[in-house]
Amino acid sequence: MKLKSNNPGHEIYIDGFKLLGDFIPYNKSVDRESTINQLTDDLTNGKTYTKYLGEKSEKLTFKTILPDRLAESGYENVLKSVVNKAKKTPVKVRFNGKVFMGMVQEFSISFPVESYREYKWIIVESEPFKPVYKKFNTFNYKKAATPTKSNTPVSSFPVSLKTLLDCKPVYNCSANKVTCVISWQKQLKKDGYYGSYPTDGNFCKYTLRETKKWQIHYKIKPTGKIDKATKLILLNRYLNTSKHSAAYKKILLQQYSKNL
Helix, strand or coil, X not given: CEEEECCCCCCEEECCEEEEECCECCEEEEEEEEEEEXXXXXXXXXXXXXXXXXXXXXXXXXXXXXXXXXXXXXXXHHHHHHHHHHHHCCEEEXXXXXXXXXXXXXXXXXXXXXXXXXXXXXXXXXXXXXXXXXXXXXXXXXXXXXXXXXXXXXXXXXXXXXXXXXXXXXXECCCCCCHHHHHHHHHHHHCXXXXXXXXXXXXXXXXXXXXXXXXXXXXXXXXXXXXXXXXXXXXXXXXXHCCCCHHHHHHHHHHHHCCC
16 A cells, blocks of 8 residues: 655654654655565575565655754754664654654755755664574484494404403412403513513513503603503504594593593
């Protein structure tokens, strides 16, 4: 619907400030349009959608003419302040007997004749936007599992390494053929320690002494035990030669360090 009127008796207020009425006798009619609200946006697949909001919205187009002396009396300064506000956020608009929230879409000043200035207005109804958030799953993805001791690829670890990571031997010169001690003695030999001593699985003075030498070489406290610091060195050495990504290596190291 489009309504056009030359009635100078129209009144328009914006944010409580009078734009048109008895105070401003020189006006050039009001064009009023009433349109159907709709919302248009783009989808991620490149298509667009239109949602009809089911409410009518006002659009007012009009001009006012003021003498320079009236405009320069302070009216125009206040007017510009109101316009700046109404261009950024919806404000209360009253058109005759109807009140709605609106924004200034267009505002300009011109000087058609000497000693007078003309203001051009376009005000549109614009309720404060209230977004609606909906949760949806586009790709049906599954959250990646965080590696734990039960779901990390320990099967890819060498048997000797898995044995050493679980190893908690105690100093005992009478206990022979302890499996994880045999693995540790072989590791010492491989790294250049433990010389010609037998790999008998006996955690006694020779194994203790060579373990301390190994720990000093890797700059950790020489406890002589296969402790957490020792196991972290072994794990780090393996991860540095593995094909896992740097990020995944970090996760593995953090997870295993809690359980060593």
